[in-house]
Amino acid sequence: MPDIEPLGDRALTIRLGDRMDAGLAALARGLAARLRGISGVREAVPGYATVTVFHDADYASMRSAVEPVIATATAEPAAGPEHVIPVRYDGPDLQDVAERTGMTVARVVELHHSRVYTVYLIGFVPGFAYLGDIDPALELPRRDQPRTRVPAGSVAIAGRQTGIYPLQTAGGWHLIGHTGTPMFDPQANPPATLAAGDRVRFVPSSE
Amino acid sequence: MIEISTAPPFATVQDLGRFGHRASGVPVSGAMDPDSMRLANSLVGNPPDAAVIEWALGGGSLIFRRTMQYVVTGAVRAPRLLTARPGDTVALAPPIHFFGRFIYVAVEGGIDVPLVLGSRSTYLPGAFGGYKGRILRAGDELPVGPSGGAAATPWTPPAFESDAIRVIFGPNRAAFTDAHREQLLATEYKVAQASDRMGYRLDGDPLTGGEWGTRLSEPVCPGAIQITAEGHPIVLMADGPTVGGYPVIGVVHSADLGRFAQRLTNEVVRFVEATPAP
Numbered sequence: 237m238p239d240i241e242p243l244g245d246r247a248l249t250i251r252l253g254d255r256m257d258a259g260l261a262a263l264a265r266g267l268a269a270r271l272r273g274i275s276g277v278r279e280a281v282p283g284y285a286t287v288t289v290f291h292d293a294d295y296a297s298m299r300s301a302v303e304p305v306i307a308t309a310t311a312e313p314a315a316g317p318e319h320v321i322p323v324r325y326d327g328p329d330l331q332d333v334a335e336r337t338g339m340t341v342a343r344v345v346e347l348h349h350s351r352v353y354t355v356y357l358i359g360f361v362p363g364f365a366y367l368g369d370i371d372p373a374l375e376l377p378r379r380d381q382p383r384t385r386v387p388a389g390s391v392a393i394a395g396r397q398t399g400i401y402p403l404q405t406a407g408g409w410h411l412i413g414h415t416g417t418p419m420f421d422p423q424a425n426p427p428a429t430l431a432a433g434d435r436v437r438f439v440p441s442s443e
Numbered sequence: 444m445i446e447i448s449t450a451p452p453f454a455t456v457q458d459l460g461r462f463g464h465r466a467s468g469v470p471v472s473g474a475m476d477p478d479s480m481r482l483a484n485s486l487v488g489n490p491p492d493a494a495v496i497e498w499a500l501g502g503g504s505l506i507f508r509r510t511m512q513y514v515v516t517g518a519v520r521a522p523r524l525l526t527a528r529p530g531d532t533v534a535l536a537p538p539i540h541f542f543g544r545f546i547y548v549a550v551e552g553g554i555d556v557p558l559v560l561g562s563r564s565t566y567l568p569g570a571f572g573g574y575k576g577r578i579l580r581a582g583d584e585l586p587v588g589p590s591g592g593a594a595a596t597p598w599t600p601p602a603f604e605s606d607a608i609r610v611i612f613g614p615n616r617a618a619f620t621d622a623h624r625e626q627l628l629a630t631e632y633k634v635a636q637a638s639d640r641m642g643y644r645l646d647g648d649p650l651t652g653g654e655w656g657t658r659l660s661e662p663v664c665p666g667a668i669q670i671t672a673e674g675h676p677i678v679l680m681a682d683g684p685t686v687g688g689y690p691v692i693g694v695v696h697s698a699d700l701g702r703f704a705q706r707l708t709n710e711v712v713r714f715v716e717a718t719p720a721p
Contacts (some may be wrong), residue, residue: 241613242719244666244694249614254661268466273539281465281662282577283686290465295719296613359470359660359686364661378657403569420467422571428467 238306242295243288250306253285256368256396259311265433270305272364277430283357284366314354316434319417322342322441323349323391327411329379333393336376347371348412349438353398355406355430362427363420365401367436370398378426382408389414393440402428416443444510445550447583448532452500456554457572457681458587459492465685468574471665472564472572472681475640476701477544479598481515483549485598486514486524494563496579498546502536506549511587512551518543520681520704543705555588566682567640601698608703609696609717610668618658618690619670623650623715627668627692632676632712640682645701645712649674650692657688666695666703667671679702 237253252265253260263320264282271280276293291298324346334341353367360366370393378394383406390401392409400406402419419429430436447454457480460473472519474480474497481491507513507527515535516522519542527533535546556563556574565573574583612624627650635644655670663669667679678695679687681704694702696717706712 241616242611243614243662243664243691244611244697245717245719246697247662247664247694249661251614254659261444279463279465281685282660284659286661288664290462290664331637357660357662357686358466359662360468360684362464362468362470362566364468369670405568422469422569422686425560427464427469427560 237303240299240302245295246292247288247290248295248298248302250287250289251285252287256284256356258314258354258369261308261354261432262311262313263309267306267309269312270309271302274301276301276307279311281357294309309357312433314433314435316355316431318352318435318437319430320437320439321415321417323413323415324440324441324443325413326442327390327413329410333376333410333412334373337373339373344374344412345353345440347374348393348398349440353436355436356378356397357432358428358430361401361403361405362422363430365419365430365436367398369396373397376410378408379410380433382406386411387414389416391415444587445585446506446508446586447579447581448504448506449502450579450581451498451535452584453597454496454498454503454579455565455567456494456556456563456579457497457565458494458563459558460594460681461467461564461572464560465662467567468685469560470566470682470685472562472566474545474547474701474713475681475704476517476543476547476644478701479545480547480549482522482600483514483516484553485596486516486518486522486552487549489549489551489553490591493549493588493599494556496585497549498535499544504532504534507531507533509587511590514549514688515546517546518684519546525664527584544707545705552588552590555586598721603702605700605715607715608699609705609714610693610714611696611717612693612720613691615658615690615692618652618655619653623653623692626650626715627676628716631707634677634706634712636708638708640680642680642683643706645676645678647676655690658690660686660688663687663691664694666697666700667691668693668695678703
């Protein structure tokens with residue numbers, strides 16, 4: 237049985253594992269979908285390898301209600317829609333990424349747009365999608381000094397992840413490009429353009 | 444309608460929060476001290492989730508454009524239920540910096556700004572909700588909803604036996620030892636200057652003897668106490684992110700979060716262990 241721990245008195249976290257893994261993420265999505273149907277559950281949010289259940293019941297009864305669902309949960313493959321997102325590869329960190337990975341800028345760009353990514357989770361700021369996995373040759377730790385202002389639409393990488401900043405915010409990822417595709421619209425429902433389980437393909441663009 | 448005549452440094456429209464959109468990364472927002480907000484709404488006969496003005500960091504004034512009841516709660520000596528006439532100017536120069544950080548102004552009918560994703564709460568980092576997604580400024584005209592005509596039934600906030608803030612340990616128990624949890628409970632923290640609607644930093648002796656680099660991000664919530672790589676706690680608040688990469692040693696009990704939110708810079712915070720029971 238996976239580990240279940242309280243996240244305060246109004247939520248609990250189900251831990252299926254502790255690594256970034258497509259199979260665990262698919263299981264988390266499948267479990268979250270099943271848990272949304274349980275009485276007392278207000279929201280069930282998948283993480284990389286966790287599901288967090290926000291509830292208005294008490295912890296003990298919510299825990300008893302979710303345990304049998306965990307036992308029978310099945311993975312939900314990344315079968316969401318495929319989004320094609322044009323990227324202008326001219327980010328301020330592109331040259332630095334090329335130097336630190338020992339590749340040409342052209343090769344960095346090619347590796348970044350040659351894969352179809354899966355959305356692991358949405359968070360950090362509204363609409364920010366954690367996408368993966370990027371090519372291992374592009375893996376770099378986050379910047380030592382995060383920027384206080386990353387422009388909206390910035391396409392960035394860090395670790396095995398890539399993502400798009402939906403709005404101007406602070407950020408520590410390496411900025412390699414920019415897209416004009418909006419990632420968040422508070423007047424839409426759902427407001428985020430991407431959802432966990434969706435797939436994303438980047439295409440180079442001059443705009 | 445009411446008009447902001449002189450704005451304080453920080454005032455926004457808030458309700459009980461924006462729920463159901465965490466999977467899109469949308470924080471709950473809402474009143475930092477929901478107890479004071481509920482009390483305010485109950486005194487003017489509003490439903491608990493009617494929108495109010497959350498007012499902080501200084502004085503200002505309002506002009507009322509029609510007759511209505513209003514009340515001020517939160518960081519005030521005692522709530523005052525009053526009736527305003529058209530043209531009345533009401534100065535709000537609360538003894539903020541003495542009783543707490545936030546006051547709540549509820550008017551009969553509630554502040555009737557448009558619902559965004561099911562809530563009237565302002566989320567400043569995303570510039571949506573509330574009044575045009577921003578803090579209130581002099582000259583802003585806030586629409587007021589029709590009075591529900593409900594009889595005022597004062598809501599009774601929970602009573603507390605001590606000043607301590609209850610914390611429920613988890614959900615990253617394995618990232619900490621019992622010694623770390625004991626150290627959190629034994630440390631006298633002070634609210635740091637760098638505290639806002641997204642999070643409160645706490646000054647105090649850092650937790651030691653652990654490796655708390657960033658980990659895989661997972662969903663968090665208001666009240667979550669993150670421990671930074673240097674061992675310092677950050678308590679996520681109403682506008683905090685929906686997911687975080689720092690380990691969470693524990694979460695402030697939801698019934699204590701408003702009381703905690705009212706703590707001023709340099710005010711003392713002590714934690715006491717609690718179970719997630721109601």
